[in-house]
Amino acid sequence: MCIAGGRIDALTAQASRRPDDRRGAHLRKVLAHDHVFYESDDRDCIFVVESGWVKLYRTLIDGQRQVVGFANAGSILGLESEDIHLNGCEAITPVTVRCIPANSLADICLVDIKLAQQLLRQVGRQLGAAQAQLAAIGTQSAEQKMATFLLSVADLCDATQGGAFDLPMRRGDMAEFLGLRLETVSRKMTEFQRRGWIEMTSLYHCRIVRRALLQKMAQGGEPEEERSAPRAVRPTPQMDLGWKIAQC
């Protein structure tokens, strides 16, 4: 789902291991709903998310917005652009990011060829993710999108604690990400709840109760009765969580 992930170990781990590392200095804290950068800002930095959640979005001429991805710790931002940022990046929770001067990208590549390759893989994964999301947006129904989305966020956040997880973004953010209206998102969420598939412990906290049914729905099944879900041949086009998994 273009829920970004994929660690650049050399950037995050290294820095934390050596507190005196000069890269360790460029940390920035951003409040929830503040921007890390805006569309068409000069791209003098790329960023690595250290903690929190951000959304990446684009604004079309008519003012419509499309959220092109969410990202949390470990994700790297700004690689899709050249001279100016093509996406806007807004914090949806309090966030800390590590800033990497864009002009030092070249140096980094020179210094550490392995790192360059890692970067290349990372963008590749993001690309794969974006394409997966494209497939989801283009072909799935509202219900499928919601199911896929919930599953992806759940898997991403952790999942192991009994299916409970944070859902820090607003309804409108989800809507803009999935290509729906926020009313539709709201409706589907309550519908899933009514069917007993999920529980909303609070507005921004969710628990998956019937994972199997959600999965079947995500794959295009009708809302049938409960059954042991047939393992998917391919593990569901998890929007794109694919590359997030790959990183672990």
Next chain:
Amino acid sequence: MCIAGGRIDALTAQASRRPDDRRGAHLRKVLAHDHVFYESDDRDCIFVVESGWVKLYRTLIDGQRQVVGFANAGSILGLESEDIHLNGCEAITPVTVRCIPANSLADICLVDIKLAQQLLRQVGRQLGAAQAQLAAIGTQSAEQKMATFLLSVADLCDATQGGAFDLPMRRGDMAEFLGLRLETVSRKMTEFQRRGWIEMTSLYHCRIVRRALLQKMAQGGEPEEERSAPRAVRPTPQMDLGWKIAQC
């Protein structure tokens, strides 16, 4: 529109300049509607399109397809994957591709740091393109999508010859790309023709007559009367042709 482009000069130009270059040998011709590679094929090669058009697509569990991009000469394919191809790649016209062994990617990076950076930029552009397409698919109406698509292909193909250009893909391909049904594509095409905005000189050849109106439509305007189109503040989210332009 994820209509891929973006030349890797060092790969294409170099090879053509030195006929004895060993990379020059790995050329492959593919017939129309044959595959360059399939989904989940081992990714032992990446490819550079030398001539012709291909489409990149994904198949979802329920058999639905999403075309995630079209690509013509100069595009590079396979960077989004790691060990196996995530997309299928089918020729829509006769195509020649240059095959680059995947394991030589690392060597290439070592040998030519500039090239590595170029590759990084290229994937970055593709990523930006995919995100742009995401925005288009997610927010635009059928009519807007068609308009944007036609403009993008036109710009891509050349455009200078009086707005006439090839539209080599089938209706179904466009539909799968735009997240529509092929009937809808067909209808909108004839509708544009009826309005006098385009002319179909043949099934696979098109001419844009009222570019300004098409552009206004692509940006969300209603099908109004003719007017001199107000230059777009931003040059239309040309699906993603953005990065194709950037390459020139």
Next chain:
DNA sequence: CGCGCGGTTGATCAACCTCAACCCGCGTGG
């Protein structure tokens, strides 16, 4: 000739959007 493929066209229908009302929690200020 008959068939199949790709495309067009028409009628119908449902999914989703739109608009609007309403709820709830919260912060502010009278």
Next chain:
DNA sequence: CCACGCGGGTTGAGGTTGATCAACCGCGCG
């Protein structure tokens, strides 16, 4: 303290867009 407004969310009624199903056309080819 309460009234008020506001932001975010939910819910409902009705309308449109685009999907669906089906017929049909034209063409190339065995």
